[in-house]
Amino acid sequence: MGDYRDKSGSERVDAPEKIDLTNIMLDVYHGVKRLWWLFIGLIIICAVQSYFSVSTSYQSKYVASATVSVTSAGGMDYVNAQSAQQMAEVFPYILTSGVLKDVVAEDMGLDSMPGSIDVKADDGTNLLTISVSGNDPQMAYKTLKSVIKNYPKVAEFVLGETKLTILDETGIPTDTKREEVIRGSYKRGALKGAIIGCVILLLYVLSRRTVKSRKELRKNINLQDLGSIPYVRTKKRKKETFYNSVSLLNERISMSYLEAIRKLRIRIMKDVEKKEYQTLLVTSSIPGEGKTTLSANLAISIAQQGKKVLLVDCDLRNPSIAGVMNEQEPHPGLGSVLKKEVPLSEAITNVKLPKERTNENGSLHVIFGGAPDGENSLLIGSGRMRALIEALKSKYDIIILDTAPSELLADAPLLGKYVDAALYVIRYDYTKLREIREGVESLALSGIDMLGYVFNGDNSSGGQGYGYGYRRYGNYGSYGSHYGSYGKYGAYGHYGKMEKGSTDKFGRVIKD
Template identity: 35%
Template sequence: MEDKRQEEEMEIDLLMLVQDVWKGVKKFWFLAVLLALAGAAFMYLRSSRGYVPIYQSEATFTVMTSTSDGQEGSAGYNFYYDTTTAGQLGTTFPYILGSELLTDAICADMGTEYVNGSISANVIQNSNMVTMAVVSASPEDARAVLESAMKVYPDVARFVLGNIQFNIIDPPSLPKEPYNIPSYTRQTAKGALAGVAAGCLFILLYAFFKRTVRKTEELDAVTSLKCISSLPEVRRRARQRGKKEISILDERGMSGYREGIRSLYIRIAREMEKKEAKVLLITSTTAGEGKSTVARNLAYAMAETGQRVLLLDGDLRKKKDRKEAVGQEDYGLGHVLEGVCRTKQALKKEEESGIYHMPAGESRKRPGSLLASDTMEKLMRELRGCMDYIIVDAPPCELFEDAFVLERYADTAVFVVRYDYVQRYRVLECVTSLSESGSSLLGYVFSGVPVREAGYGYYGYYGYGNYGGSVPSGILQRAGSRG
């Protein structure tokens, strides 16, 4: 049974890896194209700019040996093919060609100070046939050096091979074109293929190390924090035209998300009623996980039941672009903490939703010290006295300590995790840090879950009775009429 379960998990992991690879292709396909173009351009420039034409002159001949003393009067038939000498050619030719004796002899024959070329020879195994070649940047020098080498070689090799004579088969020729003409098409293709391979490798590494959270079981297995709600993904085409934000006040479409938020409120309200809690902090690992959207819509759901709800924007590092509050956002939390204005001047009530909103205001250079000040503590006591619920929209807790500072003023907290967005270890680190700081975490909200993954759309999935237990008093005063 255990083996079967492990096989199923392996199949699921492989399927996820394939899915991640496909997502990587869709996300980074342009990178592979850019790398292919860059590789092709690099190889083309390297081939063209670094190209130096080299000419090669060749000659083929056989080597004959003689038992005579090699004087001028010796007859030609004294030279013959010797199997012993043929066997020595393969080892002696490279040695003699690289010797200083041959180089000095060629320089003396040509009347030059150096040999403008490189000499090589290829001896056919177990034969006396040799192909000698000279390569040089000058075609004339290539042939001249080859002719000179063939002329002086017998005298230089006489001490090793005895008297020898070359029987010319193919004489040295003047090369008409370089022998190393580059294939720009081939080099460009190699560069392009190398770029594509680098892009594919990057995508594979991206898929392998992605390891984002895509199932609640992945977090349940490593932390005691439980999922209290899964909110479906809301695609842009399902939103009301002209609105960029997801809002449960929009009655057209998004029924799954709307009911999910209201059911989330029921769970949170029941737990907060047990704890006699008023202040709820909502945070996440990083930006873009839907934290502010959950906080705002949860405030809407609370206000639907007739509660006095304040949405407090605790992010003093950047100003939110919000136009929903009545009137211009002249003052915010930062102004109150700096003593620029009173609390009432920073509070705005939204007519459509009925919630109170205190924006963050302009960004501050040292938000941590403001949030940890005595003024902030006094402000929270003041707000507790006039509000039924306070939802603190805290900054992400991965990079800054602001969320941990705001957590001191909260009675409980909820963590938002977006589907397939953040690596598991990063979520775990933030959750562990919040737990160690003494925060009372109710659980986490799994946001942006695709409909196909969660099975949304079934009747009653978000029905209030699905969660069991009694409904807190006052919740159904307006929720029944709006649901």
């Protein structure tokens, strides 16, 4: 649980997470879609393993059986309910007792009775099915005959004189039922594999708990809902990489995505112009939510409407805007400007926008992040950064700053002290509610005006969607290549494991 205040001073106290059966069913559905191959593999492996285990260890057993009726010495059947119930409970015990086995062994001239006895009584009748199993068919049959012959001697001490009459028998057994036993092993193995698969699916569902709807966000996050961006599926090709990227500069981008960005721009600019803001920070809770792609496309969309826009890559541990903009030439980064290694003019790059879709007064400039450098990120919250932002305000209508995830690092909250407003990016079925709450709370405590959140990669209504396509741009390879295992969440860049609540080698705080 956590609480935070917006600029109006209102306080939000988060309620405990509730179990949503709809989300659980969605998790099960997605889990089956993602893990179906594991289910099939487990069933096949367990079935085959069970087959080999049984077929190699199975010892042939011949079963001789007979159905008999039990009568008293006077010829009276045990047919009334009380007598039948007594027989069903007592007779099987007598037939499998050690006393009977000793008598049978003595009758057969052996030290011990060969094989084993199994007895089943038909409820409510005086009928018994006696089975004797053994390795030798002849011996199994002889043992059965001896059991039926000698049973009355043993039962006499318990029930008085009784008589067993054979109604049906198998004779000398010839079938060991090997195929039947092995066939049953397949089923048992397959069932075992299915159970293991269900356990894995249960663990998957319990570990997910990701946000899957804007309705869920509205219930749990005290931020304005600024809309959603659909999921766009793009094909990964070795050639024409840029034309498969999710960028407004890509002529092949879907109309649904263009329309979603347009609506988001209108809502944001309405607040920005009303409150006379010039700087907008864009962040998310964790890596991989698409904040960089959204920052770039929002900047392009605003510039096309006639505004002078500056896009700044402030995620200096993992600068990604160059990849989104398909900029393959090296440029001085923000860190070099803050360390005064290069003049500001050399770090600002003009981005050519399509004239037919851009207002003549509009322009887009970018300050890239340069090479990944954790030491440069230490300057994000410095006075130099504040002075740089103030200097740039006089040249641009709006400045958009793409920052590191706020739930993981303190970069965004520190920068938030110098920025007017923030846009929070939340990716569909990717981020846990706890992570969102912590990230929003961390950023809100800086005093920045939280304009709201955008639900990115929304696939809940079957739209074209957006999400996986942004992972590759130009020659930059997969998103987060400079983060190492930053995704969930491992090592951050080349600075090794960084636990929450600790500091890195530069004194940066990892958010609790």
